[in-house]
Amino acid sequence: MILEAVDIHKSVFMGDREIRILSGISLAVSAGDSIAITGPSGSGKTTLLGILAGLDLPGSGIVRLLGQPFSEMDENARALMRNGKVGFVFQSFHLLANLTALENVSLALEVVPGSRDIRQRSQHALSMVGLADRAEHLPSQLSGGEQQRVALARAMVINPAVLFADEPTGNLDHGTSEMVIEMLFSLCRETGATLVLVSHDTRLADRCDSRFRIEAGKFVSGS
Numbered sequence: 001m002i003l004e005a006v007d008i009h010k011s012v013f014m015g016d017r018e019i020r021i022l023s024g025i026s027l028a029v030s031a032g033d034s035i036a037i038t039g040p041s042g043s044g045k046t047t048l049l050g051i052l053a054g055l056d057l058p059g060s061g062i063v064r065l066l067g068q069p070f071s072e073m074d075e076n077a078r079a080l081m082r083n084g085k086v087g088f089v090f091q092s093f094h095l096l097a098n099l100t101a102l103e104n105v106s107l108a109l110e111v112v113p114g115s116r117d118i119r120q121r122s123q124h125a126l127s128m129v130g131l132a133d134r135a136e137h138l139p140s141q142l143s144g145g146e147q148q149r150v151a152l153a154r155a156m157v158i159n160p161a162v163l164f165a166d167e168p169t170g171n172l173d174h175g176t177s178e179m180v181i182e183m184l185f186s187l188c189r190e191t192g193a194t195l196v197l198v199s200h201d202t203r204l205a206d207r208c209d210s211r212f213r214i215e216a217g218k219f220v221s222g223s
């Protein structure tokens with residue numbers, strides 16, 4: 001198992017009121033597999049993905065990544081593992097506005113100790129998503145689909161063990177979505193990356209090896 005979550009609970013407190021977001025989520029993903037997490041708005045998908053990716057911590061339960069107790073590591077160790085092993089694609093791209101496409105991608109390598117050939121590898125990642133000729137563009141000088149392809153290049157440039165994608169086509173039109181999805185699946189296939197995807201789009205979920213449906217913080221079905 002490359003990624004494992006055991007009995008994840010997460011609450012937030014608003015004043016003295018506890019809001020339960022996740023209530024006992026467990027899952028295990030084999031290396032190279034793709035899984036889709038679906039469910040209604042507010043059911044906890046983004047919260048779960050953040051916890052699995054080590055961006056956030058569970059209230060209780062444990063996340064293991066590559067056999068290591070990811071969610072129990074201290075902040076520094078977790079950041080080191082996340083920067084080296086985890087790619088993340090957000091619905092809203094999350095590119096840094098004052099950096100070019102190439103610089104946005106390079107940054108992902110710069111935070112990995114011992115990275116070499118940063119410029120060449122970043123340029124290669126951009127060409128893998130068909131954007132070799134957009135390297136010097138700022139995000140504002142790119143279309144939505146192009147920005148998401150830069151975000152995909154940034155996620156993949158480190159050769160992640162797991163790629164997380166939260167509604168990666170939620171802000172794109174139909175045709176552009178198709179292109180981004182094709183790239184996402186083909187890059188994961190080529191590099192052997194495990195894919196954990198959140199999507200409302202059933203066609204997209206159907207392309208994954210397995211699907212989990214979350215409602216009110218619990219899995220109600222999974223295959």
Ligand SMILES: Nc1ncnc2c1ncn2[C@@H]1O[C@H](COP(=O)(O)OP(=O)(O)OP(=O)(O)O)[C@@H](O)[C@H]1O
Binds near residue numbers: 040041042046047
């Ligand atoms: N920091 C927070 N403080 C308070 N409530 C929060 C916080 N983060 C999330 N929530 C609540 O937790 C629930 C789950 O949120 P989450 O973003 O995980 O849902 P989601 O399934 O990704 O929804 P969507 O499909 O709309 O993106 C929501 O009801 C949300 O209001």
Ligand SMILES: [Mg+2]
Binds near residue numbers: 045166
């Ligand atoms: Mg969400």
